[in-house]
Structure formats: structure tokens, C-alpha cells
Amino acid sequence: xxxxxxxxxxxxxxxxxxxxxxxxxxxxxxxxxxxxxxxxxxxxxxxxxxxxxxxxxxxxxxxxxxxxxxxxxxxxxxxxxxxxxxxxxxxxxxxxxxxxxxxxxxxxxxxxxxxxxxxxxxxxxxxxxxxxxxxxxxxxxxxxxxxxxxxxxxxxxxxxxxxxxxxxxxxxxxxxxxxxxxxxxxxxxxxxxxxxxxxxxxxxxxxxxxxxxxxxxxxxxxxxxxxxxxxxx
Amino acid sequence: xxxxxxxxxxxxxxxxxxxxxxxxxxxxxxxxxxxxxxxxxxxxxxxxxxxxxxxxxxxxxxxxxxxxxxxxxxxxxxxxxxxxxxxxxxxxxxxxxxxxxxxxxxxxxxxxxxxxxxxxxxxxxxxxxxxxxxxxxxxxxxxxxxxxxxxxxxxxxxxxxxxxxxxxxxxxxxxxxxxxxxxxxxxxxxxxxxxxxxxxxxxxxxxxxxxxxxxxxxxxxxxxxxxxxxxxx
Amino acid sequence: xxxxxxxxxxxxxxxxxxxxxxxxxxxxxxxxxxxxxxxxxxxxxxxxxxxxxxxxxxxxxxxxxxxxxxxxxxxxxxxxxxxxxxxxxxxxxxxxxxxxxxxxxxxxxxxxxxxxxxxxxxxxxxxxxxxxxxxxxxxxxxxxxxxxxxxxxxxxxxxxxxxxxxxxxxxxxxxxxxxxxxxxxxxxxxxxxxxxxxxxxxxxxxxxxxxxxxxxxxxxxxxxxxxxxxxxx
Amino acid sequence: xxxxxxxxxxxxxxxxxxxxxxxxxxxxxxxxxxxxxxxxxxxxxxxxxxxxxxxxxxxxxxxxxxxxxxxxxxxxxxxxxxxxxxxxxxxxxxxxxxxxxxxxxxxxxxxxxxxxxxxxxxxxxxxxxxxxxxxxxxxxxxxxxxxxxxxxxxxxxxxxxxxxxxxxxxxxxxxxxxxxxxxxxxxxxxxxxxxxxxxxxxxxxxxxxxxxxxxxxxxxxxxxxxxxxxxxx
Numbered sequence: 001x002x003x004x005x006x007x008x009x010x011x012x013x014x015x016x017x018x019x020x021x022x023x024x025x026x027x028x029x030x031x032x033x034x035x036x037x038x039x040x041x042x043x044x045x046x047x048x049x050x051x052x053x054x055x056x057x058x059x060x061x062x063x064x065x066x067x068x069x070x071x072x073x074x075x076x077x078x079x080x081x082x083x084x085x086x087x088x089x090x091x092x093x094x095x096x097x098x099x100x101x102x103x104x105x106x107x108x109x110x111x112x113x114x115x116x117x118x119x120x121x122x123x124x125x126x127x128x129x130x131x132x133x134x135x136x137x138x139x140x141x142x143x144x145x146x147x148x149x150x151x152x153x154x155x156x157x158x159x160x161x162x163x164x165x166x167x168x169x170x171x172x173x174x175x176x177x178x179x180x181x182x183x184x185x186x187x188x189x190x191x192x193x194x195x196x197x198x199x200x201x202x203x204x205x206x207x208x209x210x211x212x213x214x215x216x217x218x219x220x221x222x223x224x225x226x227x228x229x230x231x232x233x
Numbered sequence: 234x235x236x237x238x239x240x241x242x243x244x245x246x247x248x249x250x251x252x253x254x255x256x257x258x259x260x261x262x263x264x265x266x267x268x269x270x271x272x273x274x275x276x277x278x279x280x281x282x283x284x285x286x287x288x289x290x291x292x293x294x295x296x297x298x299x300x301x302x303x304x305x306x307x308x309x310x311x312x313x314x315x316x317x318x319x320x321x322x323x324x325x326x327x328x329x330x331x332x333x334x335x336x337x338x339x340x341x342x343x344x345x346x347x348x349x350x351x352x353x354x355x356x357x358x359x360x361x362x363x364x365x366x367x368x369x370x371x372x373x374x375x376x377x378x379x380x381x382x383x384x385x386x387x388x389x390x391x392x393x394x395x396x397x398x399x400x401x402x403x404x405x406x407x408x409x410x411x412x413x414x415x416x417x418x419x420x421x422x423x424x425x426x427x428x429x430x431x432x433x434x435x436x437x438x439x440x441x442x443x444x445x446x447x448x449x450x451x452x453x454x455x456x457x458x459x460x461x462x463x464x465x466x
Numbered sequence: 467x468x469x470x471x472x473x474x475x476x477x478x479x480x481x482x483x484x485x486x487x488x489x490x491x492x493x494x495x496x497x498x499x500x501x502x503x504x505x506x507x508x509x510x511x512x513x514x515x516x517x518x519x520x521x522x523x524x525x526x527x528x529x530x531x532x533x534x535x536x537x538x539x540x541x542x543x544x545x546x547x548x549x550x551x552x553x554x555x556x557x558x559x560x561x562x563x564x565x566x567x568x569x570x571x572x573x574x575x576x577x578x579x580x581x582x583x584x585x586x587x588x589x590x591x592x593x594x595x596x597x598x599x600x601x602x603x604x605x606x607x608x609x610x611x612x613x614x615x616x617x618x619x620x621x622x623x624x625x626x627x628x629x630x631x632x633x634x635x636x637x638x639x640x641x642x643x644x645x646x647x648x649x650x651x652x653x654x655x656x657x658x659x660x661x662x663x664x665x666x667x668x669x670x671x672x673x674x675x676x677x678x679x680x681x682x683x684x685x686x687x688x689x690x691x692x693x694x695x696x697x698x699x
Numbered sequence: 700x701x702x703x704x705x706x707x708x709x710x711x712x713x714x715x716x717x718x719x720x721x722x723x724x725x726x727x728x729x730x731x732x733x734x735x736x737x738x739x740x741x742x743x744x745x746x747x748x749x750x751x752x753x754x755x756x757x758x759x760x761x762x763x764x765x766x767x768x769x770x771x772x773x774x775x776x777x778x779x780x781x782x783x784x785x786x787x788x789x790x791x792x793x794x795x796x797x798x799x800x801x802x803x804x805x806x807x808x809x810x811x812x813x814x815x816x817x818x819x820x821x822x823x824x825x826x827x828x829x830x831x832x833x834x835x836x837x838x839x840x841x842x843x844x845x846x847x848x849x850x851x852x853x854x855x856x857x858x859x860x861x862x863x864x865x866x867x868x869x870x871x872x873x874x875x876x877x878x879x880x881x882x883x884x885x886x887x888x889x890x891x892x893x894x895x896x897x898x899x900x901x902x903x904x905x906x907x908x909x910x911x912x913x914x915x916x917x918x919x920x921x922x923x924x925x926x927x928x929x930x931x932x
Contacts, residue, residue: 046464098351104433107348115806117871118797135447172350200803214834231745279697331584337666340581368680405583512930564817570899573814574907601913638816
């Protein structure tokens with residue numbers, strides 16, 4: 001009976017990812033979490049974006065996956081979101097899209113290398129691509145296992161989800177996240193733009209060098225962490 | 234004297250394929266069928282889209298090709314649509330466009346491989362390209378023969394038109410279809426977006442692997458058939 | 467004191483080539499001709515498109531190049547337009563743009579091959595690229611000589627300007643024309659779209675075949691000449 | 700207490716570079732200079748473009764870098780702008796963006812060759828790319844050193860900043876400038892469009908020839924210097 005604010009924020013983010021051109025048709029979803037209440041809010045499955053209202057957002061219990069508020073079925077990708085919230089305790093919002101250039105890298109099964117400062121300002125190093133899911137993982141609890149391979153990918157590479165706030169699922173597309181749903185949407189947009197610029201860069205120079213490590217450090221630290229000096233802090 | 238509802242639906246679809254950017258100038262047409270009445274409604278030939286009104290749609294008898302309602306000439310592509318309605322009994326609407334990335338694959342004479350889940354959600358496997366028409370086929374009843382080679386392409390490959398709801402005509406462009414005109418337009422948009430993503434993917438990795446068969450099955454079945462669980466079912 | 471109708475048509479076309487995205491900044495111009503009066507109307511030089519009014523169009527005498535009406539300087543490309551009106555007696559309007567994909571082919575110094583029916587519906591065969599101008603041609607009467615090399619290109623290849631209503635000037639960009647200014651703008655748009663599709667096609671298949679001659683003939687003749695049956699004729 | 704006019708011009712330019720699509724998120728900034736007063740106006744750091752008002756522009760002393768008017772922190776790129784105003788005495792405005800195609804050339808670490816007249820009308824020859832900054836330059840006064848390598852790049856190549864009004868910073872992106880903030884924004888747009896056309900050109904013909912020197916001279920001189928005859932002069 002509550003969660004008005006969470007539902008409003010998640011609804012707004014679902015609308016914004018359409019307006020910014022990241023989502024066509026119903027190819028995408030955004031969610032947000034209330035850690036204290038142990039629930040997440042997410043878009044309902046397969047509903048046209050222009051008919052969505054804040055009250056259509058579905059409230060799902062993090063631990064059990066049970067719907068605790070809402071009359072519609074939650075997004076089929078709900079188990080992926082849920083797993084990520086449990087695995088990445090620092091994040092507050094998740095955005096999944098099929099944005100075109102990010103999908104292309106996911107389909108090409110190549111991580112997006114950090115080729116410049118646009119990337120370095122938002123993602124601390126390359127954006128990884130997961131391993132493909134195995135037949136048995138797809139057969140049982142496919143969407144849950146998608147979350148599992150993402151978390152495995154970050155664990156194996158020793159990546160911090162707030163330093164690299166997004167991933168490419170092999171043969172599928174991007175998931176991005178952040179401290180809030182709004183920030184997750186911004187990271188999803190950055191991921192798409194960086195994917196586009198990296199495509200053009202590779203066309204111009206297949207041997208384009210990765211950004212110098214000391215420039216990567218400088219740019220990421222300008223915007224993140226205790227020494228940040230970008231913005232009105 | 235009737236068919237108001239069919240004409241309205243077909244008019245709306247003709248307008249929507251312009252709004253979604255699939256059609257420039259007069260390069261495209263949409264039609265819909267009334268199986269019981271044995272007629273189809275289609276856009277008139279070469280009329281500017283912004284001047285079209287529902288009553289301008291032309292009603293054509295499926296069996297004979299005779300215009301049974303309407304004062305304008307039907308689209309020159311009418312015989313193609315008519316042949317497809319007769320060959321593919323399950324379909325209710327057809328959309329033809331010259332959308333840019335789909336045309337590029339048709340001109341390159343390459344089928345669009347299924348490289349990811351965006352494709353798998355809507356097309357069950359690669360989107361085929363027809364053989365070129367022969368000189369004698371072009372000389373007599375060109376537009377009719379275009380329908381013939383599409384149907385031949387599906388028959389030879391054993392494809393189900395509702396599982397692969399679109400095709401590339403070699404050196405020409407895409408035709409898409411569906412259970413309704415609206416669904417045909419959606420499939421035409423998916424075909425264009427999938428064509429764009431596949432182009433970028435091939436640029437990033439000319440050896441990009443086709444989506445694993447078990448993921449293709451999973452995604453297509455999530456949305457189609459008796460085990461579907463996507464959307465508000 | 468006259469030419470109101472000609473100026474209005476030319477002004478409208480200059481506005482339309484901005485709206486359709488063919489022209490950025492002041493990179494483009496449209497003109498129209500009144501054969502009986504022996505004059506052409508053209509956009510003034512370097513004036514912002516959104517400040518243009520019909521009365522700003524400049525009336526220039528075809529034979530002499532003398533301004534006979536208007537207070538502004540005509541486009542610097544006026545001598546090119548004038549030469550083309552004198553060389554191609556069938557045409558009534560000319561549009562010059564720096565549209566992006568057409569410029570790319572002009573800079574690559576490659577003619578645009580006819581790869582599909584979109585092209586064949588409007589251009590009867592490949593869109594040629596001129597030879598580069600020689601130093602002495604650039605030094606004296608550069609813009610006039612641009613017209614000369616275009617006409618030479620068509621004469622040497624035996625091309626009919628109404629069958630191939632456009633050209634790429636090497637290292638520069640496209641000129642398109644037609645029976646009216648409006649038709650010239652349509653051909654400029656077709657040229658750009660065809661250039662874009664051909665770029666993607668070559669990326670997908672560098673050996674993509676030219677459209678079969680009998681399909682080219684069929685498509686061009688569907689829309690042009692005595693056997694045309696496209697549109698409401 | 701003054702500088703109303705300068706702040707208004709700089710605010711307008713910051714707004715225009717968003718509207719023209721050159722800037723996404725907060726990735727860009729524009730500034731203008733008042734040489735007599737020895738100050739520059741620049742956008743504040745990390746503020747959303749749609750909330751910016753003219754009074755938010757920050758006035759910074761050229762010699763010292765001290766903020767002399769304004770309550771917000773100036774853009775983190777302020778030391779780069781300041782250094783460029785001191786090094787290039789002819790310029791009156793600077794625009795920095797992360798526009799996509801220009802960034803791709805910067806990331807590919809390739810100068811943009813002059814392949815056609817679109818380029819030659821605005822940039823007198825290739826658009827250079829700086830050397831990468833060294834670790835010690837990044838460690839101390841990074842943004843200042845970015846200005847230093849740009850000025851070094853122009854000095855070493857003997858380039859005139861008004862003849863080549865822009866540069867690519869390696870692994871970063873474009874800076875453009877001009878006699879006014881408005882002109883700097885125009886040059887930033889030209890740089891992006893020329894970068895896009897050059898990308899396509901290289902895809903069509905990796906050996907595309909540089910524009911003939913005598914055509915470059917002709918086009919640049921049509922628009923710049925004492926013999927210019929483009930526009931209403």
C-alpha cells in the first residue's frame with residue numbers, strides 16, 4: 001500500500017529510456033530498489049510504454065520474488081534484476097535495453113575497450129561481455145541465470161559494480177545500473193554512446209590504442225570518489 | 234459499400250509506417266485482409282502519405298484481383314500482396330517498405346543471420362533472401378512473380394510464415410507480415426532494427442557466431458506458442 | 467517586377483531541402499527556370515535559411531548571367547546552375563546540397579552503382595562522378611567550369627539528364643535536377659538515400675552485384691515514359 | 700557587475716550546442732572572451748543544460764584564472780580555455796564537445812584529412828590530432844596541459860588558428876574556436892559533419908585522395924580573407 005515514491009521514480013525512468021531513444025517497442029525495462037523494505041519496483045511485462053502509469057509498476061520482494069503489490073505481471077526479466085540487487089549491494093537501480101550499438105558489441109561478443117575520456121569519465125575500464133549461458137542454464141530459470149552469469153563475470157574479473165556500472169550479456173544486450181534508477185538510465189545512455197563511438201573508432205583504426213592508464217585514472221577520479229572535483233561539489 | 238473497419242486499420246498502418254521512419258517518399262505500402270469476404274484493402278498507388286484518408290484505401294477481390302470498392306488505382310505492388318495472402322493462409326496484414334538497413338541486406342543478397350535475442354524474440358531463425366527473378370518473370374506479371382518467389386523461398390526452406398514473418402526480395406527490399414496489419418508493421422520495424430544491429434555486428438566481428446540454438450528456441454517460445462510467458466497473458 | 471510564382475516555388479524548395487535534412491548551415495541551394503522569359507531564380511549567397519523570404523530570391527538572365535531582379539547577391543554557385551540550364555534543355559529546377567552520404571561517394575570518387583530497385587525507380591543506371599577540375603579551370607571561372615565538367619560527363623557517357631537526374635562532382639558533392647524545382651529536391655533526396663543504402667550494401671558485400679539489367683529497365687519504365695503505370699495516371 | 704552581454708552570448712552558445720545535437724548529458728562547454736577587460740565567461744561545471752541561465756555563466760580573469768563574478772564553480776575545462784585564449788590571440792570563443800564522429804577520429808588518433816570542399820570551405824587543410832599527454836602532465840594541472848599540447852601542436856605545424864579553427868585532442872575529443880562564441884559553435888558543428896563524411900569516405904575508399912591543393916585554396920579563399928566573395932559582402 002505504500003512505495004508511491006519508488007514506483008514514481010521507476011515509472012519516470014521507464015519513460016525516460018524511451019524518450020532518449022534507448023528503447024524501441026517494449027524492448028527494455030527499468031527497476032529500483034528499497035533496501036530497507038526489501039523490495040524492488042519494476043515495469044510490468046510487455047505493456048506499451050505510452051500506456052504505463054506509476055501505479056502499474058509491480059512491487060516484488062527481493063528475497064522470495066513474490067509480488068507484494070500490483071495487479072500486472074512483472075517484466076519477464078524480473079529474476080535478472082532481483083539477482084543483481086542481491087549480488088550487488090551498492091546499487092539502487094537497473095536499466096535493461098536493446099540499444100543498437102551496445103547490442104552490436106554484445107552480438108559480436110566483444111567487450112567495449114576504453115578508447116577515450118568519454119568512456120573513462122563513466123566506466124573505469126573496459127565494459128565486459130559475459131560468457132554465453134549453457135543449455136541447462138537456459139532450460140531452467142533462464143532469467144535468473146542471466147543474473148548469475150553477470151555476477152560471475154564481475155566476480156571473476158574483480159570488478160566493482162559502481163566503477164563499471166554496466167555489462168553486455170553475450171548474444172543479448174546491455175544491462176546498466178547505478179545508485180538510483182535515474183543514474184542507471186544515465187549509465188545506459190553512456191554505454192550506448194560509448195558503444196557507438198567505439199564502433200566508429202575501430203572502423204577508422206582497428207589497432208586503436210586503449211586509453212593510457214594514467215588518463216583513465218585521472219578522468220574517472222575527476223568524477224568519482226573522494227578526490228572528485230567535477231560538478232558543483 | 235462496407236469494409237470501413239478494414240480500411241481504417243489499413244489506413245492507420247500506412248500512416249504508422251511513415252511516422253516510424255520506415256517509409257520515405259511513397260516507398261512503401263500496407264494492406265490487410267478480410268478472409269470471410271475474400272477481399273484485401275491496400276493503399277492507392279503513388280499518393281502522398283499525408284494526403285491519404287481511410288476512404289482512399291482500395292478494396293480488391295483476393296481471387297480475381299478485381300477492384301470492388303474505391304476510385305483510385307491500387308498500389309502497383311497489389312499482385313504481390315494478393316499472391317501472399319493466397320499462399321500464406323495464416324496472415325492478416327502485409328507491409329512493404331524500402332527501409333534502409335533491410336534494403337542493404339537485400340541488395341547485398343545476404344540473409345540476415347540470427348545473431349541475438351532481439352532477433353530471436355520475433356523471427357525464428359535467419360531472415361531469408363529470395364532468388365532473383367528471371368527475365369521472363371519480370372517481363373510478364375512482375376509484381377505477381379515477386380509473390381511467387383517469396384512463397385517458393387518459404388516452401389523450399391520449409392519455413393512457417395508466422396514463425397519467420399518477413400523476407401528480403403533480392404535487389405529490392407523487405408516484405409513483412411503478421412496476423413493483423415498492425416502486427417505486420419511491427420514486424421517490419423523489427424526487421425529494420427535487426428538489420429541495423431546485424432550490420433554493426435558484422436562490422437565489429439565478421440565471424441560473429443549465430444545465436445545458440447537453445448537460446449533461439451527459448452526466446453522465440455517465451456513470446457510465441459502455447460508455452461509463451463511474455464506479456465500480460 | 468514579375469516572376470512571383472517562380473520565386474515562390476524556388477523559395478519553397480530552398481526551405482524544403484533544409485526541412486528534409488539534406489542541407490546544414492548554408493550548404494546548399496535550389497533554383498528554378500522560366501524558359502520563356504529566359505531567366506532563372508536562385509537563393510541569395512550565404513543567407514541563413516530561416517531568414518529567407520520569397521522576395522529574397524534573385525532573378526538572373528540565363529544568357530548573360532546578369533541580375534535582373536533582386537537586391538541580394540545570388541548564390542556563388544549561380545554560374546554552375548546557369549550552365550546546366552543551358553546544357554540540359556529539358557530540366558526546370560536544380561538542387562545542390564552537401565548531403566552526407568552523397569558527399570562521401572563524391573569524396574571517395576566512386577560512382578554510385580545501381581544495386582537495387584530503390585535506385586532503379588528514380589535513376590536509370592549508376593550515378594556518375596565527374597573528373598576533377600584542372601588547375602586552370604579552378605583559377606578562372608571555377609563555378610562555371612563545374613557546370614562544364616558535369617555536362618561533359620553526361621555527354622561523354624551518352625546520358626540523358628532526365629533519366630539520370632543527378633551527378634556527383636568529384637571531391638565536392640551532389641547536384642540533382644528535374645522538370646521542376648520540387649522534382650529536383652525529390653531527386654536530391656533520393657540520391658542521398660540511395661547513397662546511404664549503397665554504402666551499407668558495400669559494407670555487407672563488397673562484391674554486391676549490380677541490379678539485373680532487365681529489372682532496372684522494368685522499374686525505371688514503371689515510373690517513367692509512355693509505358694509507366696505507377697501512380698494515379 | 701557587468702559582462703551581461705558576454706554572459707548572454709556564452710549562455711546562448713552553450714544552449715545551441717545542445718540543440719544542434721553536438722552535446723549529450725553535460726559533455727561540452729562553450730566560452731567567450733572580453734579581451735579589453737581581460738576576462739572570459741564560461742559554463743559552470745556539471746550543471747544540466749536545461750537549467751542553465753545567463754547569470755549562471757562564470758567570469759574568470761584570463762591572467763590569473765581567478766573567478767571575478769558568479770557563484771558557481773566554472774567548468775573543469777576552464778584552464779584549457781584560458782590557455783587557448785592566451786596562446787591564440789585572434790580568437791573570441793571556444794567550444795568543446797564530445798560529438799560522436801569527431802571523438803572517433805580523436806580516439807583513432809588520426810587527423811581528419813581534407814577530402815572535399817565541405818571541409819575546405821571551413822578548415823584550411825587537415826584537422827590535426829595532438830600528441831597524448833605525458834604522465835607528469837596529467838598528474839599536475841591536467842586541464843592546463845591540455846591547452847599546452849593544443850598550442851604546441853599548432854606551433855609545431857605552423858598552423859594559423861583562424862585558418863584551422865579546431866583540433867582533436869588524442870583519446871579525448873574536439874575543441875573548436877572562432878572569432879566569436881557563435882562562430883566557434885559553427886566550427887564545432889562543421890568539424891563533426893566533416894568527421895562523419897570523412898568516416899564514410901574512408902569506408903568507401905581507404906585510398907581516397909586528399910582534395911587537390913588548388914581546389915582547397917580556391918574554396919577556403921572564397922570564404923576567408925581579402926578575396927572572399929561568398930555571402931553578402
